[in-house]
Amino acid sequence: MATLRSSGKKGTWRYLIVLWISGCLLLAxxxxxxxxxRMHFATVSFCMLIAIVLISLLDSFISSALFSTAGALLLNYFFxxxxxxxxxxxxxxxxxxAAFLVSSVAVTSLVRRGRESERRLREQARLLDLSHxxxxxRDNRDVITYWNHAAEALYGWRQSEALGKDAxxxxxxxxxxxxxxxxxxxxxxxxxxxxxRHTNRRxxxxxxxxxxxxQRDENGEPVGTLESNNDITERLRAEDRLRRIQAQYLDEVQKLSRTGSFGWEVKTGEVFWSAQAFEIFEYDLNEAPTLAMVRNRLHPDDVAVFEQMLKDANAGQIANFDVELRLSFPGDRSKQLHIVGRVGPNGSPDSRQFIGAVMDVTTARQADERLRRAMTELSRANRASALGELGASIAHEVGQPLSAISTNAEACRMWLMRDPPYFDEVREGVEQIIAAGSRAGAIVQRIRRLIKGMPSEHTAIDINDVIEEVVGIVRRDIERQRGKFRxxxxxxxxxxxxxxxxxxxxxxxxxxxxxxAMSTTTANKEITVVSQRDAGGNVVVSVRDSGPGIAAENLPRLFDPFFTTRSSGMGMGLAICTSILKVHGGRLVAENNDDGQGATFRFVLPPMNDSKAA
Known part of the structure; x- marks a missing residue:
């Protein structure tokens, strides 16, 4: 395998054959x-050993063994x-x-191993040079024995300048x-x-x-140290800039919110304030904050509260606090503070640390006081307005029956002055006066019950009966207008x-x-009152007139108190109607008629069973 790898690296088997033949010829x-x-055996063997070592550097162990064997055979043959x-x-x-054969194999193996180790070291050094x-x-004396290209770039010294120097x-x-x-x-x-922290060449x-x-040797003894350094200077500077920016923003936020932060080491009594805390207590930033500085600023009536809070914190009886204190300053100036705090993350029974915030709420408390006074004034105005509305309601409600009484009394006097007197008409007029008086009395009783907070008297009512009673009361008003009821x-x-x-x-x-509404028209004047039942079973009463109708811009405000389009009106009638129907579980709506003649007011009441359920 070694020969094959070697041949692959050098080219082909042809290289090996040439090498082997050349080597053998050199030995020969x-x-x-x-x-x-006529050299001695030892001299020739030494020369052959040198040649074998040099030739073996060109290939693997197989070539070394081949040349060693060839050399031994030549020595045996000639010497x-x-x-x-x-x-x-x-x-x-x-x-x-045998000594020649073993020595040549051993020496060539050692030389080849040294070359391989050197090659590996060069490869490792090359890889280290590729690192960023x-x-x-460094050896045990801190002397630099290796220095890669990245170290040259970072520190500025070339390898030749750094090697041998104390790191x-x-x-x-x-x-x-x-x-x-x-x-x-x-x-x-x-x-x-x-x-x-290092210092570069510049x-x-x-x-x-x-x-x-x-780094240790085979015996485990330290022989050196491999040091790898990553430049984090810019990263730390960026982090420092970020911290400064964050601190600046935090300081601005505290200024805007008038909120300072603080820390308090209970055991040592040390106090730490933010810049805004110094601003709130109006102390110089160069002063070291203390609890005594807080006491000096406190309102005399709040010192006891502060001292009790400190006592509880020292005794470990509280883990957080939330308190409002007042500060007093020269010139009768004062501040209202809201202070909150809790035991910090490093708090322990032996070393308790509180962190918290102190907020200047003077402006907020002053605004609260102004709001309270405004609410008091508004409540007083509402009561006056309510009394005015009540008076207007009484005048409106009682005014109708009183007007009817006055009209009927005037008619009775005229009938009595006739010759002969119209006693039947007088009798009818007196009865209407009595009915109007009873209705006025009932209205007064209802208002008295309302003022006392007593519930009104609700009974079962046939709405048609109520409509017919109303027609009898207001018939003369429509007849005076030369109109008619339907x-x-x-x-x-x-x-x-x-x-x-x-x-x-x-x-x-x-x-x-x-x-x-019809008093301004000359056309046929007619009031139509309709009672019916809708799809939901509710009772619906509609009052339709043939007047000019309701202006579109007035429809949204029609039921507001004191809104009226007549110079002599009080604007309470429809508002009172809405309130009454709301108490009865009903609702009132108004719309112009489709034919453009007049308007229709319609109210809906739930039937008796639904009313009881409600």
Whole structure:
């Protein structure tokens, strides 16, 4: 296999044949010269040994063995008696021939092994030169014995300049620990890793991530150290720049949020503040922060709270705290602080460390106080507004029956002045006055119950009956406008649950709104009241007028309190209707009629069973 590998490396078998023939001829020539010059056996054997060693360098062990055998045969043939014969007459001649054969094989093997070792070392050195890491080898005296190309590029010294130099002196090495401690670790573990600081040829400092590997001989004794260094200078500078940028951003964020950070070593009493913490307590950055500096700034009423917090922290009774304290400054200035903290990650029973944040919440607390005062003022305004709405509601609700009483009383006086008096009309007018008075009294009772917070009286009601009662109350108003009522009441409607007076007020308001809307028209004036049942079983009441309708821009605000389009209106009627229907579980909607004549107000009430369920 060795011959084949060799022949493959040199070319072909032809090379081997030429080598073997040439080698044998050279040995024969040496023998011929020895015979001609009558040289001794030892001299000729020495010359042959040298030739065999030189020729064997050109090929493998097989060639060495071949040449050694050929040389032994030539020595036997020409220089041992009987000469010119391969016979050995004396046994003593066997020893020198065997010695020559063994010596030549051994010497050529050793030479070849040395060459192979040298080749492997050159190959390893070539591989080390291809590495991007700076690699060099130091002996036990710290003298450099190997220096690769990456080391030349990193440090600036060429290999010829670095070899033989003391590594620590050449690179001005700064160790993270003493050199003696580092050497003990290397001898104990066989390797070491860490960061070193070197100085290159230009005088610039280079920071490297270094890996040391101890080299030992066959007996295990240290013979040197392989050191591999990776330049991390730029990476560390980038990390340092990033840390500075992060610190700068953190400082700006703390300024914007008025939040400082702190640390407190309970055992030693040491305190650490961020720049913003110094700003909050208004101390100079050059001063070393202490707990006494905090006490000096505290409001006298908050000192006890602070001292108790310190006492609990020293006793290990709290793992975190959340407290608000006040600071006092000259000129009657003060600050409100919100301080939070917790035991740090390195906290232990023997060494407790608190970390936390101190926030200047003065502006926030002042804003809270302003908001509280504003809420108080708003509440007072709301109460006044509520009283105004209540007064407007009372005036609107009671105004209708009082107006009816006044109108009917005036009519009765006119009928009594007739000759003869119209007693039947007077009787009807008095009855309407009594009904209006009763309705006004009921309204007052309802408002009194509302003010006292008492629930209204809800009973089962036939909505058609309520509609007919309302028509009787407001008939004179529509007749005064020379208009007419039209009722379309569906029979057999389910009963609804509610306050009879309140539902009367809803229908009266809707009918009177329709009558007032028609006062500006000269066409046929008609109020149509329809009751029916929808697909869901609810009771629906619609009040349709033939007035001008509702302007599109007014539809969204139609049910807002105090919104009105009439100069004499109060804007409470529809708002009251909406409130009443909401209490009864109903809803009110308004829309213009499809034919462009007037508008329709429609409310929906759930039937009695649904009302009870609700």
């Amino acid at each position: 020539a040496i023998a011929a010269v020895g015979v001609w010059a 041992t008696p009987p000469e010119y014969s391969f016979e050995i007459s004396e046994a003593s001649d066997i020893f020198p021939l 890491d700076a690699i060099f080898v 620590s002196e050449l690179l001005n090495t700064v160790f993270p620990i003493s050199r003696e401690e580092l050497q003990l670790i290397l001898l104990s573990d066989g390797h070491w890793e860490g960061e070193l 005088g610039d400092q280079v920071i490297v991530s270094s890996r040391w590997t101890l 009722l379309i009441l569906a029979p057999g409607l389910p009963l609804v649950v509610g306050d009879r007076v309140q539902l009367q007020q809803v229908i009266i308001n809707l009918v009177l709104n329709g009558i007032q």
